[in-house]
Amino acid sequence: MIRAHTAADVRTAEEPLLAAGEPLMDRAAFALATHVAAELRERGHRIPGSVILLLVGGGNNGGDALFAGSHLARRGCQVHAAVLAEHPHAAGLAAARAAGVRVHELAGAPDLNDAVTALARRAGVWVDALTGIGARAPLREPLAGLVTALAAERAASPDEPVVVAVDVPSGIGVDDGAVPGPVLPADVTVTMGAAKPGLLLPPAAALAGRVEVVDVGLEGGLAGQAPAVCRLSATDVADLWPLPGPADHKYTRGVLGVVAGSQTYPGAAVLAVAGAVRTGLGMVRYHGPEIPTSLVHARHPEVVTAPGRVQAWAIGCGIDPDDAARAQEMERGFAAGLAARVPVVLDAGGLSLVHDDAHADLPATVVLTPHAGELALLLTARGEDTTREDVDAAPARHARLAAEVTGATVLLKGPTTVVAAPDGPLYAQADATPWLATAGAGDVLAGVLGALLAGYGDALAVYAEGRLAGVPASLAAAAAYVHGRAARLAAGQGTPPRPRDVIFSVRRASHGEDDISRHTTTGQGGPISALDVAVALPAAVAGLLR
Numbered sequence: 001m002i003r004a005h006t007a008a009d010v011r012t013a014e015e016p017l018l019a020a021g022e023p024l025m026d027r028a029a030f031a032l033a034t035h036v037a038a039e040l041r042e043r044g045h046r047i048p049g050s051v052i053l054l055l056v057g058g059g060n061n062g063g064d065a066l067f068a069g070s071h072l073a074r075r076g077c078q079v080h081a082a083v084l085a086e087h088p089h090a091a092g093l094a095a096a097r098a099a100g101v102r103v104h105e106l107a108g109a110p111d112l113n114d115a116v117t118a119l120a121r122r123a124g125v126w127v128d129a130l131t132g133i134g135a136r137a138p139l140r141e142p143l144a145g146l147v148t149a150l151a152a153e154r155a156a157s158p159d160e161p162v163v164v165a166v167d168v169p170s171g172i173g174v175d176d177g178a179v180p181g182p183v184l185p186a187d188v189t190v191t192m193g194a195a196k197p198g199l200l201l202p203p204a205a206a207l208a209g210r211v212e213v214v215d216v217g218l219e220g221g222l223a224g225q226a227p228a229v230c231r232l233s234a235t236d237v238a239d240l241w242p243l244p245g246p247a248d249h250k251y252t253r254g255v256l257g258v259v260a261g262s263q264t265y266p267g268a269a270v271l272a273v274a275g276a277v278r279t280g281l282g283m284v285r286y287h288g289p290e291i292p293t294s295l296v297h298a299r300h301p302e303v304v305t306a307p308g309r310v311q312a313w314a315i316g317c318g319i320d321p322d323d324a325a326r327a328q329e330m331e332r333g334f335a336a337g338l339a340a341r342v343p344v345v346l347d348a349g350g351l352s353l354v355h356d357d358a359h360a361d362l363p364a365t366v367v368l369t370p371h372a373g374e375l376a377l378l379l380t381a382r383g384e385d386t387t388r389e390d391v392d393a394a395p396a397r398h399a400r401l402a403a404e405v406t407g408a409t410v411l412l413k414g415p416t417t418v419v420a421a422p423d424g425p426l427y428a429q430a431d432a433t434p435w436l437a438t439a440g441a442g443d444v445l446a447g448v449l450g451a452l453l454a455g456y457g458d459a460l461a462v463y464a465e466g467r468l469a470g471v472p473a474s475l476a477a478a479a480a481y482v483h484g485r486a487a488r489l490a491a492g493q494g495t496p497p498r499p500r501d502v503i504f505s506v507r508r509a510s511h512g513e514d515d516i517s518r519h520t521t522t523g524q525g526g527p528i529s530a531l532d533v534a535v536a537l538p539a540a541v542a543g544l545l546r
């Protein structure tokens, strides 16, 4: 699991170490230099003679780069430092000069953008060390203008330079993932001590590239702090996955009640049921009119239509809340789920059930699965005027707000799926592929999540009482992971890149086993349908449990 900690938590953890004279910046700089060298090698460049540009701001972030630059200069690189602050890190500057780094003091230069762009044109690696966790986004001028010019230069450059961000891409919201101004997109972010929330959360996460976490010795200090954002990896999901034992039968494995699909959208019923059945559970009880029931049966003859006890509900895919009969059925299922204190997934039309506060103060075992537009409608209906654009600009904040307003867990769908409970860590899962942006994919996810929640059986009832409210959130994140993994398999892209929790400061010279991300991604993949994703689920789960 990747655990991201806020800037304040990182500072609290580093304080006693710095007071005790621990060489945190030395470790950070050495690891940074090692990663830059590895990027060069990976692209087939020799280290001696490579041209590197450091973009140096006024804080310790700039200090990291100056010390790293001195290591690289000693290894034969031609290192230029564009120093953009009046008072850069003094010891770092001295070390850089002593090692032969060419220092260009450009703070206040009238032709700043031209001067830096000219240096940048000659460099194969740009190291973004303008600001780190000590800065508040957005970047101020003149750095904002400079970053805009550099981003344009990079996009126009025939052999794109590698951009390595130090700690965070300068200008992102470190704690909230916001992108309120210009940011130079990075290929790699080398982050110190622990991942930061903005490296996992959209929209900033998309600008961070691959994230490498450097162990500078903060782990002990951070162990006592709750992470702000988590990302589950395959191992975490496997650990959460309910496995059938020899004594299990269909009722102990979990039964899911499904209210999905309608005359108008019959396919949603088939897809939600396919998602559930192929994720693995004891039984699906489907509630619906003749169509789509006959379609569901044609594909899944194992589905039962007789009412009875269930351990979870999935409600709302392919249902228009204005369809009175279906709306009534959704309401019945929801009320039954709440009364029995079993988990309920509300998707698509089912979200209308919580547009008013008729069911106030929901338990965290109710999981809402909106996309950005649906979340905006829900928040607006609950008195928090919100547009889709607002949600896209700050997905985590709005998911959390919806969780606080309703009490439920909120899984916000998007290229990165964000899960928020009313409290506890957020989850940010980026396991899927853009090929997954296709009709019906959300119906499959509702089925996956419903099956996983049902698989926990009555064990989740205690969470309905508010204790350990974060458990449904971790299961929602696990469902997003498996859904994304199935999509990648279906698209022919292999398994999701494995996030590496900690990369120690000395990186292996040759790519060892921990470099799975480079071996399991086979090209761009190809188009998939929602049903393809459902079909790939058993293999996705089996691969996970291997």
Ligand SMILES: NC(=O)C1=CN([C@@H]2O[C@H](COP(=O)(O)OP(=O)(O)OC[C@H]3O[C@@H](n4cnc5c(N)ncnc54)[C@H](O)[C@@H]3O)[C@@H](O)[C@H]2O)[C@H](O)CC1
Binding pocket: 010, 014, 024, 025, 026, 028, 057, 058, 059, 060, 061, 062, 064, 085, 130, 131, 132, 133, 134, 135, 136, 137, 138, 139, 140, 141, 143, 166, 167, 168, 192, 193, 216, 218
């Ligand atoms: N986590 C660790 O264990 C270690 C982290 N290190 C690095 O130190 C930075 C944090 O350094 P700090 O000096 O506190 O702040 P910054 O360098 O991020 O920024 C201060 C710098 O930026 C200017 N500034 C602030 N806001 C803005 C803005 N909106 N626009 C433009 N400029 C801004 C401010 O005036 C200062 O000049 C951390 O990220 C790591 O990289 C250490 O190596 C120790 C180990």
Ligand SMILES: [K+]
Binding pocket: 061, 128, 129, 130, 131, 132, 165, 166, 167, 168, 169, 170
């Ligand atoms: K930076």
